[in-house]
Amino acid sequence: MAKKRFSFIDELNERILRTIQITRRGEAKLKRGDLRKALDEAFEVGVRKAAGGERVRFPIIGTLARKDVKARKAGKGRNPFTGEEIMVKARPASKKPRWSFPKSTKEIFANKRYW
Numbered sequence: 001m002a003k004k005r006f007s008f009i010d011e012l013n014e015r016i017l018r019t020i021q022i023t024r025r026g027e028a029k030l031k032r033g034d035l036r037k038a039l040d041e042a043f044e045v046g047v048r049k050a051a052g053g054e055r056v057r058f059p060i061i062g063t064l065a066r067k068d069v070k071a072r073k074a075g076k077g078r079n080p081f082t083g084e085e086i087m088v089k090a091r092p093a094s095k096k097p098r099w100s101f102p103k104s105t106k107e108i109f110a111n112k113r114y115w
Helices: 008-019 032-051 103-110
Strands: 056-058 062-069 075-078 085-088 094-100
């Protein structure tokens, strides 16, 4: 069986369905605090999946992925303002979050009409 990809909408829907209450008249009631908790938990699960290496898409706001950063050796560098030589520290390999925005969001920010 293939591994199921994470879906933020499905995760959020599942968490809301667990907390929603149905009244005697058949109306659905959801407290504001319960909705916030469901949102927070769904985002947290998505971030954990992204940290595990999966590319996670959050509708409208973007995609979260893990970026592998290579190690860097120590060496000499130059201060661009003073011209003085400095020692650059070594950096171990690490994994960092990378966020990418959808094209529609980038276009809105690029349009000067919204500034």
